[in-house]
Each structure stands twice: as structure tokens, then as C-alpha cells.
Amino acid sequence: MSTPNIPKPTAAELDLLRTLWPLGSASARQVHEEIQKERPDVTYATVLRLMQIMHTKGLLIRDESQRSHVYAPAQAQDALQTNLLKDLMQKAFSGSAKALVMAALRSGISKKEREEIEKMLKEDKK
Known part of the structure; x- marks a missing residue:
């Protein structure tokens, strides 16, 4: 909003x-x-x-x-x-967090940033 x-x-x-x-x-x-x-x-x-x-x-x-x-x-x-x-x-x-994140990921992120994101997602599952 x-x-x-x-x-x-x-x-x-x-x-x-x-x-x-x-x-x-x-x-x-x-x-x-x-x-x-x-x-x-x-x-x-x-x-x-x-x-x-x-x-x-x-x-x-x-x-x-x-x-x-x-x-x-x-x-x-x-x-x-x-x-x-x-x-x-x-x-x-259109209010979609998924679409925003996917666009950000497609725009190119560094290996270090990808590792940090993966770590955060794994910690979120716990």
C-alpha cells in the first residue's frame, strides 16, 4: 500500500x-x-x-x-x-513481492549477495 x-x-x-x-x-x-x-x-x-x-x-x-x-x-x-x-x-x-524479487534477481547479483540471500532463506525456514 x-x-x-x-x-x-x-x-x-x-x-x-x-x-x-x-x-x-x-x-x-x-x-x-x-x-x-x-x-x-x-x-x-x-x-x-x-x-x-x-x-x-x-x-x-x-x-x-x-x-x-x-x-x-x-x-x-x-x-x-x-x-x-x-x-x-x-x-x-502490482503489489507482488515475488515479482519484485524475481526482477531484482534477474538484474544480476553478485555471488556474495546470492550466498547471503540463500543463508537468509535457510534461516527463515528454521
Whole structure:
């Protein structure tokens, strides 16, 4: 079932969330420093603006008690990923988890990923 009240992040917003989740909460400057490790072309102004937009959308919460505002994800990583997955499953696979998994497996997975999946399935049977 789709969850329309939860905002869906754009690709850029997801990239920023992937940076922010391990930090927990951080200022725009701290997030910018982390992003620059892999993408030195990204400016501080871009990161700040994106974080402000994400706050307006409800993807980030902001603590304004300090001079430098501190941002944190509004949802835990696993909760957001679960919501996005449910939405994808409804929209692209008519609600079928089997069809989604089969498509993922056909798209190519590594040997290590296949072994992890098989182990998880075996443990689930126990």
C-alpha cells in the first residue's frame, strides 16, 4: 500500500540522506565536508539549499537552538527504504513481492549477495 503522507525523496535528496544517516545529525557544513570526500564539485550553498528544501518537505528535522542549525533525518534509513520499496512494489509490480524479487534477481547479483540471500532463506525456514 502506498503511503502518500510520507514525502518521496529525489535522487539528490537520497544521496544527502545516505550521507546524513551515519552522522545522525549534523550541520550543513559537516554534511558538505562529508559529501566533498566523494564529490569535490558540490558547493556548500548547494548542500545548504538542498537541506533547507528537505526540511520544508519534511524529510529533515532542524534544531534551531544553536547558531549553526543542526539537521537530522526525519525517518530512520530502514523505515524510509521500506516505504519506498512498498511504493515501488505497488506501482511497478502490482503489489507482488515475488515479482519484485524475481526482477531484482534477474538484474544480476553478485555471488556474495546470492550466498547471503540463500543463508537468509535457510534461516527463515528454521
